Amino acid sequence: MQRDVRQSFSFALTARDGRARLGAIATPRGVIRTPAFMPVGTAATVKAMLPETVRSTGADIILANTYHLMLRPGAERIAKLGGLHRFMGWDGPILTDSGGYQVMSLSKLRRIEEHGVTFQSHIDGATHLLTPERAIEVQCLLGADIQVVLDECTPFPATSDEAKSSMELSMRWAERCKQAFQRMAAPGQALFGIVQGSIYPNLRGESAEALKRIGFDGYAIGGLAVGERQEAMLDTVAVTTAVLPEDQPRYLMGVGTPQDLLEAIARGIDMFDCVMPTRSGRHCQAFTWGGRLNLRNARYADDPSPLDAESACPAARYSRAYLHHLVKCGETLGAMLLSWANVQFYQELMARTREAIARGELAAFAEDVTRRDRASNDTDDGDET
Amino acid sequence: MQRDVRQSFSFALTARDGRARLGAIATPRGVIRTPAFMPVGTAATVKAMLPETVRSTGADIILANTYHLMLRPGAERIAKLGGLHRFMGWDGPILTDSGGYQVMSLSKLRRIEEHGVTFQSHIDGATHLLTPERAIEVQCLLGADIQVVLDECTPFPATSDEAKSSMELSMRWAERCKQAFQRMAAPGQALFGIVQGSIYPNLRGESAEALKRIGFDGYAIGGLAVGERQEAMLDTVAVTTAVLPEDQPRYLMGVGTPQDLLEAIARGIDMFDCVMPTRSGRHCQAFTWGGRLNLRNARYADDPSPLDAESACPAARYSRAYLHHLVKCGETLGAMLLSWANVQFYQELMARTREAIARGELAAFAEDVTRRDRASNDTDDGDET
Numbered sequence: 204m205q206r207d208v209r210q211s212f213s214f215a216l217t218a219r220d221g222r223a224r225l226g227a228i229a230t231p232r233g234v235i236r237t238p239a240f241m242p243v244g245t246a247a248t249v250k251a252m253l254p255e256t257v258r259s260t261g262a263d264i265i266l267a268n269t270y271h272l273m274l275r276p277g278a279e280r281i282a283k284l285g286g287l288h289r290f291m292g293w294d295g296p297i298l299t300d301s302g303g304y305q306v307m308s309l310s311k312l313r314r315i316e317e318h319g320v321t322f323q324s325h326i327d328g329a330t331h332l333l334t335p336e337r338a339i340e341v342q343c344l345l346g347a348d349i350q351v352v353l354d355e356c357t358p359f360p361a362t363s364d365e366a367k368s369s370m371e372l373s374m375r376w377a378e379r380c381k382q383a384f385q386r387m388a389a390p391g392q393a394l395f396g397i398v399q400g401s402i403y404p405n406l407r408g409e410s411a412e413a414l415k416r417i418g419f420d421g422y423a424i425g426g427l428a429v430g431e432r433q434e435a436m437l438d439t440v441a442v443t444t445a446v447l448p449e450d451q452p453r454y455l456m457g458v459g460t461p462q463d464l465l466e467a468i469a470r471g472i473d474m475f476d477c478v479m480p481t482r483s484g485r486h487c488q489a490f491t492w493g494g495r496l497n498l499r500n501a502r503y504a505d506d507p508s509p510l511d512a513e514s515a516c517p518a519a520r521y522s523r524a525y526l527h528h529l530v531k532c533g534e535t536l537g538a539m540l541l542s543w544a545n546v547q548f549y550q551e552l553m554a555r556t557r558e559a560i561a562r563g564e565l566a567a568f569a570e571d572v573t574r575r576d577r578a579s580n581d582t583d584d585g586d587e588t
Numbered sequence: 589m590q591r592d593v594r595q596s597f598s599f600a601l602t603a604r605d606g607r608a609r610l611g612a613i614a615t616p617r618g619v620i621r622t623p624a625f626m627p628v629g630t631a632a633t634v635k636a637m638l639p640e641t642v643r644s645t646g647a648d649i650i651l652a653n654t655y656h657l658m659l660r661p662g663a664e665r666i667a668k669l670g671g672l673h674r675f676m677g678w679d680g681p682i683l684t685d686s687g688g689y690q691v692m693s694l695s696k697l698r699r700i701e702e703h704g705v706t707f708q709s710h711i712d713g714a715t716h717l718l719t720p721e722r723a724i725e726v727q728c729l730l731g732a733d734i735q736v737v738l739d740e741c742t743p744f745p746a747t748s749d750e751a752k753s754s755m756e757l758s759m760r761w762a763e764r765c766k767q768a769f770q771r772m773a774a775p776g777q778a779l780f781g782i783v784q785g786s787i788y789p790n791l792r793g794e795s796a797e798a799l800k801r802i803g804f805d806g807y808a809i810g811g812l813a814v815g816e817r818q819e820a821m822l823d824t825v826a827v828t829t830a831v832l833p834e835d836q837p838r839y840l841m842g843v844g845t846p847q848d849l850l851e852a853i854a855r856g857i858d859m860f861d862c863v864m865p866t867r868s869g870r871h872c873q874a875f876t877w878g879g880r881l882n883l884r885n886a887r888y889a890d891d892p893s894p895l896d897a898e899s900a901c902p903a904a905r906y907s908r909a910y911l912h913h914l915v916k917c918g919e920t921l922g923a924m925l926l927s928w929a930n931v932q933f934y935q936e937l938m939a940r941t942r943e944a945i946a947r948g949e950l951a952a953f954a955e956d957v958t959r960r961d962r963a964s965n966d967t968d969d970g971d972e973t
Binding site: 246247248250251252253275276280283284285290291292504505507521522524525527528529531532534535536538539 | 631632633635636637638660661665668669670675676677889890892906907909910912913914916917919920921923924
């Protein structure tokens with residue numbers, strides 16, 4: 204579909220179940236049903252999937268990584284080629300991160316200063332400077348529908364002082380991003396702030412308040428799923444969503460397992476992204492309605508049953524025996540089918556979650572999903588066929 | 589589609605252009621339009637392609653490798669799982685080779701005796717015995733629609749005496765294969781003999797006559813594209829087809845480039861298989877109606893034009909800039925799209941060839957294809973972006 208320039212960015216809630224929310228984000232490139240899971244298209248491709256296949260799973264929006272795309276093929280190049288949507292053949296909404304997370308996790312030498320962060324590319328060692336203004340410029344060059352502020356992803360663990368100082372830098376950068384966005388963005392594009400503050404409730408609260416004063420179209424929660432325990436993550440989510448505006452979308456960055464998603468939704472989160480479905484797919488792991496399966500395991504060599512009889516995904520109709528054969532042989536088709544089935548599982552999980560919220564039955568649904576997941580317990584049995 | 593057990597294997601010619609032939613092979617699993625190109629599904633998968641994508645390119649039939657499948661996952665296992673068609677989700681005709689070629693090219697230690705060939709698996713070193721009878725048994729277990737005899741693929745170069753002795757062994761094996769096939773095959777399945785004899789016209793003639801005396805449903809030409817010059821290959825094809833029955837299909841094994849195919853068709857060949865389109869696709873090479881392109885070349889980094897504006901393939905609509913980006917990043921999607929586009933190019937080449945034969949214009953068409961191919965001359969420019 205074409206971008207509808209008359210459509211502004213807006214968010215509407217249609218139901219609640221406890222703190223869980225059912226809603227929809229309208230954008231010039233289409234509607235995002237929430238709670239939403241965004242497949243990750245790191246380098247302008249959701250790995251091993253065609254764009255039309257990603258769409259067919261039920262995904263309304265994908266995420267792309269500013270860090271990767273600014274290094275290769277370059278934001279100016281993508282802009283000259285007509286923007287990221289055209290470049291990669293995805294006409295729905297795209298959310299881009301700001302690059303801050305990958306600068307911390309992937310780049311070689313990096314130096315963080317008030318001005319911005321200087322780092323060396325993990326690809327060729329070339330030196331790059333990423334400032335709040337440049338992060339927004341890159342996202343505008345890409346044509347991202349939802350952009351996020353540049354932040355410092357506070358390492359874990361961090362002392363309260365370290366976390367506070369890191370968070371306050373991120374808040375100053377957020378202010379500069381907002382100003383840059385107001386100068387550069389196209390009508391209908393949106394900017395999300397990112398709450399930081401490690402696992403300290405008071406810092407999360409301060410960060411959320413600071414972002415609300417600046418004013419954003421939505422609020423992301425960053426700096427989680429970086430090594431802390433699940434309980435700490437969920438507690439932090441709960442205290443943060445409690446102080447975020449009710450009428451704007453909330454996005455928990457880089458999370459997670461099906462259980463993580465359901466727990467975070469119960470604490471008021473509307474959006475997620477994670478490499479888990481695609482990365483697992485490339486590593487022989489399948490998410491199914493019967494739990495997680497490791498297709499390398501010898502027990503599947505003669506198993507004629509479909510990967511997931513309960514899924515509507517065409518990839519899940521292939522037999523476990525065939526998928527086992529493909530992954531044992533290192534065939535690309537194995538990664539293609541498992542990535543597809545996993546992304547569709549995550550989308551089906553979100554669809555059923557939305558239905559459960561509408562019915563006011565989220566807790567029972569989440570319990571059922573957890574019970575199914577525990578039933579499989581399919582770790583690698585180490586048995587080679 | 590289901591297998592139509594009332595349909596026997598048959599071949600009908602509908603037009604000729606010089607020695608080139610337009611025809612159709614009827615099988616219980618559907619019609620194969622000839623000249624036909626069979627994509628190679630080595631290990632029960634045409635690499636990096638979904639079965640429905642292979643079908644969408646216009647392929648009527650695929651090839652699978654007996655050697656690979658007997659080693660992994662095993663022919664008995666595939667039979668228990670309902671046969672190869674069901675296993676891999678391809679409901680059209682499948683031709684299997686006999687394993688002889690891969691025994692020579694891939695396996696470790698091998699010993700050829702009158703009884704058969706003993707070899708060590710290239711995967712785990714286990715010892716296997718492949719006899720003419722076992723080669724047919726394996727192909728029947730797989731459920732192959734078109735099977736071929738076990739042969740010794742004569743190495744190149746070979747003296748006349750070596751080639752004669754090797755060919756005569758293959759002819760004795762062909763006789764045993766025919767007998768085994770008559771005991772084991774299902775109605776409607778077909779068996780092809782394989783002409784050997786290296787590049788010696790008299791030996792090729794003797795081999796063809798020996799096979800005709802045994803009697804087969806079709807005749808393959810083996811032992812070519814193994815290192816000899818193109819001229820020697822084409823001369824051998826010409827002398828061989830001249831003595832093969834007019835009313836049965838002829839299959840040139842393991843060939844080749846678009847030019848090879850057109851030259852062989854002009855010499856009376858009806859069927860081909862080759863890894864070239866899929867292997868090239870995994871190595872950044874694209875076959876297009878504008879010639880061959882190497883997508884790694886820096887010249888494509890900013891090229892917004894589609895891979896092949898003349899192709900009907902959805903994969904060929906992606907920009908060269910995007911495909912360049914994908915292959916530079918080592919993204920699986922690059923191999924997926926280029927494999928798809930290449931397989932479709934080969935199918936479009938066969939479709940246009942069939943039209944050209946029907947019009948009596950094969951020579952002019954072949955000249956046009958060669959001219960286009962020479963125009964591109966797109967070898968790796970060594971320039972990194």
